[in-house]
Amino acid sequence: MEHGTWNMEHGPEPAPCSLFLVASSRGEAGVWGLVGQERAVAALERALATGRAAHAYLLVGPERVGKHTLALRLAQALNCEGDSPVHGEPACPEPSRRVEPCDRCEPCRRIAAGIHADVQTVTVEEAEEEDERRKGIHVSQIRELERVTALKPFQGRSRVVIIDPADEMNASAQNAFLKTLEEPPPQVVFVLVTADESRLLPTIRSRCRRLELRTPSVADVEATLLERGVDGERARLLARLSAGRIGWALEVAADPSLLERRGESLSQAGALASMTVAQRLDLAERLAQEYRRRPEALLAELEAWRDWWRDVLIVQAGAEDGVANVDRLPDLRRDAARCDQSEVAAFVRALQEARRYLGENAQPRLVMETLLLEAPMESGQ
Structure with a gap:
C-alpha cells in the first residue's frame, strides 16, 4: 500500500x-x-x-x-x-x-x-x-x-x-x-x-x-528559500507573495511556470471591476465548466483573487507595506482608487464563502454567478 x-x-x-x-x-x-x-x-x-x-x-x-x-x-x-x-x-x-x-x-x-x-x-x-x-x-x-x-x-x-x-x-x-x-x-x-x-x-x-500549525513569518520563508539555493531577490519576492505559505513558496521556487499562471489569475482579478454584468455571467459559466473538469484549478484561481482584493483593501487602508503582491503595487493602487472600499471588503468575504460553498458541493455555476455579481465595479460604471 x-x-x-x-x-x-x-x-x-x-x-x-x-x-x-x-x-x-x-x-x-x-x-x-x-x-x-x-x-x-x-x-x-x-x-x-x-x-x-x-x-x-x-x-x-x-x-x-x-x-x-x-x-x-x-x-x-x-x-x-x-x-x-x-x-x-x-x-x-x-x-x-x-x-x-x-x-x-x-x-x-x-x-x-x-x-x-x-x-x-x-x-x-x-x-x-x-x-x-x-x-x-x-x-x-x-x-x-x-x-x-x-x-x-x-x-x-x-x-x-x-x-x-x-x-x-x-x-x-x-x-x-x-x-x-x-x-x-x-x-x-x-x-x-x-x-x-x-x-x-x-x-x-x-x-x-x-x-x-501557524503561518511562518515572511522572514522565515525567505531564510528557508535562501538555504535551498534560491537567489536573494527572488527569495524576497516569493516570501512576500507567499504570505507565509511555505509550501507554496517552495513549489513556485521549483516550478517558475506556477508564478506565471498566478500572474494570469491576478490580471483576471484586476479586470473584474471593469466587466459588464453580461461579461461576468459569461465568465461564471466558463469557470463552472472548468471546475467540473479541474476543481483544484478554480480553487487556486479564487485564492489568487482573494489575495489580490485583500491587497487592494490594504492599500485603501493606507498600509501598503503589508501587501503581498509587492511586484504589482501600481495596479493595486489603480484598483484601490477606482473601487469602493466597502464593496472590496464584501467581495473578499464573498470569495471565502464561495470556496466553502464549492467544498460543500453547491452548484458551481450558481456559486460563481453569485460571486461575480458581487465583485466591485469601478466608480461610475
Whole structure:
C-alpha cells in the first residue's frame, strides 16, 4: 500500500512541496523539516518520548504551511528504525521511543517515497466523469479504511492513516469514521489534516489531539528559500507573495511556470471591476465548466483573487507595506482608487464563502454567478 490517494495498489506521489521539505529536513527547518512550527513539533516529541502518542491527531492550520508534511514526519517517527543519536543523546535502545525520524533507515525512506505498506492517505478522489461534481471523501473510502486498519501492520510498528483534507469527508463518511474513533484499533494512528476544522463533527474533534500549525513569518520563508539555493531577490519576492505559505513558496521556487499562471489569475482579478454584468455571467459559466473538469484549478484561481482584493483593501487602508503582491503595487493602487472600499471588503468575504460553498458541493455555476455579481465595479460604471 502507498500513501497518496486512497487506493490499495497505486496512488499519486506526495505533493512536490512535501517531498522538498522531507528531503531537506536539516538546518533551519530542524530535524522534522518544518518551518516555524516549533510548538507543534515539540508537542509531538514529548508524546513520542514518553510513549504516549495519541491514537488520533487533528492538524489544524492555514493552507500550505506544512500540515501534510508534519503528518508524514510523524508517520516516519512512529516507524523509524534508525539507531543514530537523538538530540545529542546516546543511540536510542528502544526504537518505539524515538522522538524524531532519522531520514536514513528503510522505513523513513519508504514513507518519504510513498511506498510504505502501513502509511496511507485518504483524500478526495478524482471524478471519473468530466461533468461529475466533486463530492468530497466518500463513506466507501472510510469503509475500506476500516477494513485495512483492522489488520496488523505489515511492515512497521504502527499503521498511520492520514485523512487530508479531513473537512472534505461528507456527512456519511464523518459518521462512519466517528465509529472507528470511538473504538480505535490497536497499533493505528489517525492524522486528520484540515484548514477548516469547523466542518468536522464536534465529536470527531473531541476525540483527536489537536495541534495547531501557524503561518511562518515572511522572514522565515525567505531564510528557508535562501538555504535551498534560491537567489536573494527572488527569495524576497516569493516570501512576500507567499504570505507565509511555505509550501507554496517552495513549489513556485521549483516550478517558475506556477508564478506565471498566478500572474494570469491576478490580471483576471484586476479586470473584474471593469466587466459588464453580461461579461461576468459569461465568465461564471466558463469557470463552472472548468471546475467540473479541474476543481483544484478554480480553487487556486479564487485564492489568487482573494489575495489580490485583500491587497487592494490594504492599500485603501493606507498600509501598503503589508501587501503581498509587492511586484504589482501600481495596479493595486489603480484598483484601490477606482473601487469602493466597502464593496472590496464584501467581495473578499464573498470569495471565502464561495470556496466553502464549492467544498460543500453547491452548484458551481450558481456559486460563481453569485460571486461575480458581487465583485466591485469601478466608480461610475
